[in-house]
Amino acid sequence: MDKQFAYLIYFLFSLKAGVLAWPYFWWHLKRRGQGESFFPRLGLRLPAGELPAGSPRLWIHGVSVGEVMSALPLVEELKKLLPRAAFLITTGTETGQALAHRQFAPHGAYVCYFPLDIPWAVHRYLDHLRPDVFIALESELWPNFLLSARRRGVRLALLNARLSEKSFARFSLFKGYVVELFNLFEVIAAGSPQDYARLCALGLSEDQVVMAGNLKIDRLLGLRTKAVSSTLLSTAPRTARGENSATEALSASMPGDLREALNLEGQPVFLAASTHPGEDEAVIEAFEQLLGPYPSLVLLLAPRHPQRAAEVGRLLRQRGLAFQLWHRLKAGQETRTQPVVVVDTIGDLLGLYGVADVAFVGGSLVPHGGQNLLEPAAWGVAPLYGPHVGNFLWAKDILDAARAGITVHDALTMAVAVRNLLDHPDLRREMGARALAALAPHQGAAARQARLIVKMLCGGPTGA
Known part of the structure; x- marks a missing residue:
């Protein structure tokens, strides 16, 4: 087929789609609580x-x-x-x-x-x-x-x-x-x-x-550098977990002091970031298994699309898990007293990685292609992720070369991996340091x- 003819076909198709498909576009937006x-x-x-x-x-x-x-x-x-x-x-x-x-x-x-x-x-x-x-x-x-x-x-x-x-x-x-x-x-x-x-x-x-x-590495390291500078100009880092870690120092400098907003007093933190439908259930099941050995464990559950917060809340209620919404904690309207926080805002996830002891990156247990695996690495946190990371193989290769990432397949393997890292803080710090160091050559x-x-x-x- 002649290329000009093919472009003409596309032009006519897009013209027809613009005239006829607008109701679907409207429905698609409204289904997500949008429309602007x-x-x-x-x-x-x-x-x-x-x-x-x-x-x-x-x-x-x-x-x-x-x-x-x-x-x-x-x-x-x-x-x-x-x-x-x-x-x-x-x-x-x-x-x-x-x-x-x-x-x-x-x-x-x-x-x-x-x-x-x-x-x-x-x-x-x-x-x-x-x-x-x-x-x-x-x-x-x-x-x-x-x-x-x-x-x-x-x-x-x-x-x-x-x-x-x-x-x-x-x-x-x-x-x-x-x-x-x-x-x-x-x-x-x-x-x-x-x-x-x-x-x-x-x-x-x-x-x-x-x-x-990749621009994403520059963005991550740039934000980390600004956080370090802010920390050095403010106060000495707190050691809420009894560890003088770079992660704690950096998280203290993030806007709104995320650690204070989460009312953390030594509790370990498990962040499940950018989750997609079908992954929240595995995260919740793994968290329930971890509450036995770590009853004070805090779960930060951040769906990829914040408008899914209500859906995630329903899943938690079905499992009998009490939760609070992050936007209310961030605004100071509530004090965190529950074991689960559902992150329902845009722009806070990167800072929350700096609060986490262990982090799972979503879009990877389901065939979506993954999300940015290097975001936790910028805060010295070695990420967990599923097998479906086709869109971020380049990032996985960086982590694999540094032995700084862990693949999980379901709730059971996720719970085992998280517990291993919580049980062995030296291993956790060592893997996190390798993850962070692996980014520098790509700046x-x-x-x-x-x-x-x-x-x-x-x-x-x-x-x-």
Whole structure:
């Protein structure tokens, strides 16, 4: 099939979808307790507010929370190299939008939603925002948007590029068309060696794809450095567990003093982070098994999507476990007295890793592909995770090389692994130290990727 004909088919399909599928989009949002993004993403309501002055105008897009956080060190580096630039930050989810407003808007960036890939929405946003450069983070490949932007002379870059095994297999079926879309990008910076290899295997030139490291590591180490600096300027770290650990020192410096908000007085803490449906049950069962040897154990249960807090609460009530909601503890409305805390906020998870003795990273017991396994490592906590980590194999490889990660398969193996780490604090500290040390050699991705953008704008070669 001719490529132009294929793009025409996609154009017509997306046009029809935009007209007919809006009820599903509305239902999808409402099912999650959302709806704010409906009109903006359909292109029916353009973003409000005055666009920032400056040149070049850089549009950076990250679909949700993880990508928004990864953009932080990149924007910092771009500001150093392009001090007169204006920044536009877009997201595809409402949770990502809330975080972007908190992180970027106070510093002069223009924050709004990214349009759905339907023709009228794409054209309205491009007419309104008028970017000079569009930077997509990770895996944002939208044909209508990319083709329209390129026709308008917008320079395109894909940074922290991610191509999972599943996407690689799917894209391979339509290799000719997909490679043409990737070729619209002048710069592609792979986020890991595995992603680099898959992008090249797909048919992209090795000169076109650059291995530049992963922004997520820079973001984690940057936040840790700020926490350490804050700690040194404030008070000496507390040793609530009788251990003068780096984790305690750092957690004491986090906003709102998370340890104090949790009313911890020496109790061990088990954090189950970014859990998905089907994982909460295993975490709760493992916690129940651990209460025998560790009756004072505190469970922090953080579902990947905070709007699932009510669902998680129902599971806990069914098992007869009392719990409290984190937002009430954080606000000082309640004092923690119960063994379980359900984390129902955005933006606090990274700090809570600094409070944990043991942490499980979700999205990995079920076939989702995992979440960022390195977040606990940044706080000196060796993570537990399930076997389904296909989206984060690069992170697992880092931890495996350092012997600093543990794979679990169900409630029983999770309980055994957590108890082993709680029973052997020296082993726990040693593995945590190895996990943290494993990140250092991978630092510097934000500076490298920012330099690629500058080289692109200056017309120089961007390849390796």
